[in-house]
Amino acid sequence: MNKKLLIDTLKEGSSDPAHLEICVRDYTISNESSNYSEQFKNLEQLVRRLNQDILAKLDGSSSSSSASAKCCAEHLHAQFRARI
Numbered sequence: 001m002n003k004k005l006l007i008d009t010l011k012e013g014s015s016d017p018a019h020l021e022i023c024v025r026d027y028t029i030s031n032e033s034s035n036y037s038e039q040f041k042n043l044e045q046l047v048r049r050l051n052q053d054i055l056a057k058l059d060g061s062s063s064s065s066s067a068s069a070k071c072c073a074e075h076l077h078a079q080f081r082a083r084i
Contacts, residue, residue: 007050011058018057020049 005022027046029039 007054009054009058016057018054020053022046022049 003024005024007020007022008017010017027040027042029041031038033039
């Protein structure tokens with residue numbers, strides 16, 4: 001929607017939905033490269049936002065650590081590099 005990715009989820013038994021609005025251009029680079037890892041930017045920030053705004057609400061935790069976000073971002077980068 002209008003170059004935004006909207007994520008809404010609801011924990012089973014809850015009436016309070018978790019919502020996250022992502023501006024796609026903040027995390028993607030428009031280029032014609034076939035290299036998957038070159039098409040993304042700010043991946044650590046994206047993972048941190050997903051952890052804080054969606055996963056933490058589903059898990060019931062108050063916030064996620066930056067070490068966890070960094071680990072997840074590194075894991076995603078490794079997956080992208082493996083696909084090339």
